[in-house]
Amino acid sequence: MGHRPDNDSREAHEARISELGRAFANALFAGDEAAAQIAIREAMDAKLTTAEIDDEVIAPALWLVGDRWERGEISVADEHIATEISLRVLALQREAARLARARRNHLVMLAAPCGELHVVALRMVHNLLREAGYDALMLGADVPPGALAHAAQRHRPDVLCLSATMAGGSDQVLVAIHEVQQACPGATYIVGGRGLTSRLHARAGIAVCERVSDVVESVDALIKRADLN
Numbered sequence: 663m664g665h666r667p668d669n670d671s672r673e674a675h676e677a678r679i680s681e682l683g684r685a686f687a688n689a690l691f692a693g694d695e696a697a698a699q700i701a702i703r704e705a706m707d708a709k710l711t712t713a714e715i716d717d718e719v720i721a722p723a724l725w726l727v728g729d730r731w732e733r734g735e736i737s738v739a740d741e742h743i744a745t746e747i748s749l750r751v752l753a754l755q756r757e758a759a760r761l762a763r764a765r766r767n768h769l770v771m772l773a774a775p776c777g778e779l780h781v782v783a784l785r786m787v788h789n790l791l792r793e794a795g796y797d798a799l800m801l802g803a804d805v806p807p808g809a810l811a812h813a814a815q816r817h818r819p820d821v822l823c824l825s826a827t828m829a830g831g832s833d834q835v836l837v838a839i840h841e842v843q844q845a846c847p848g849a850t851y852i853v854g855g856r857g858l859t860s861r862l863h864a865r866a867g868i869a870v871c872e873r874v875s876d877v878v879e880s881v882d883a884l885i886k887r888a889d890l891n
């Protein structure tokens with residue numbers, strides 16, 4: 663009899679936790695803080711909760727450290743290094759939680775400009791931003807510049823993401839940006855899509871992304887720069 667998919671995904675999740683636990687423990691024994699941080703960042707990326715990381719990755723690794731110290735296999739200094747690395751990793755967890763909370767106070771609006779019906783990439787961007795903690799408002803396909811400006815005036819986004827796939831998309835994006843700039847001067851922009859040409863290049867307040875996976879970092883950077891101004 664085969665496994666139920668639920669069991670399979672639970673087993674895969676547990677296997678991933680064990681793997682990360684081993685990587686973290688090895689990093690502690692090697693006194694390698696960078697490797698320990700990578701294991702914890704990977705655990706966060708794998709959507710382990712803080713409680714799971716604490717109980718199933720960090721604590722068991724420290725128990726192992728204690729066992730080996732008791733058996734005289736590692737020194738007191740090794741134990742202190744392992745503890746110090748673990749404490750720094752807890753700070754990393756706090757910082758990630760703080761960043762997600764800070765992102766909640768910022769709105770990103772998403773739209774495909776006039777005539778543009780391709781929105782798969784934009785939906786991916788929407789998911790990624792929400793997952794990272796941003797408040798994100800999707801307007802969808804084929805949004806005329808006037809309607810976009812009106813929505814921007816109403817919702818006051820920090821960042822507007824626009825996507826252009828069709829040839830001539832750069833012009834539509836530039837028109838959309840121009841309209842929104844009048845209605846919502848504080849907004850910044852992220853543009854992407856294969857319809858973009860060199861007419862639309864990155865400049866102050868406008869970032870160009872080739873891949874959806876770059877979007878969270880780009881939004882972080884635009885918001886940070888706006889906060890500094």
Ligand code: B12
Nearest residue numbers: 778779780781782783823825829854855856871873874877
């Ligand atoms: C699905 C699809 C459709 C669907 C769209 C459904 C929907 N709800 O989105 C439908 C059926 C509606 C459609 C319609 C048409 N389509 Co169409 N379509 C496609 C197809 C097969 C896939 C597009 C897609 O979703 N790709 C997957 C996404 C994830 O990738 P991506 O868009 O390339 O985005 C990547 C980057 O550019 C970037 N990115 C893109 N946008 C953004 C935005 C931000 C903020 C960021 C950070 C990143 C980012 O991230 C992604 C990778 O990480 C492509 C084939 C192709 N080669 O792309 C044709 C294609 C895009 N379509 C094409 C055409 C011609 C049409 C039609 C004119 C067909 C017709 N005669 O009716 C119409 C008109 C569309 C219009 N006016 O917009 C052409 C476009 C040619 C061109 N550049 O001019 C393509 C290339 C097909 C082809 N080989 O001819 N289409």
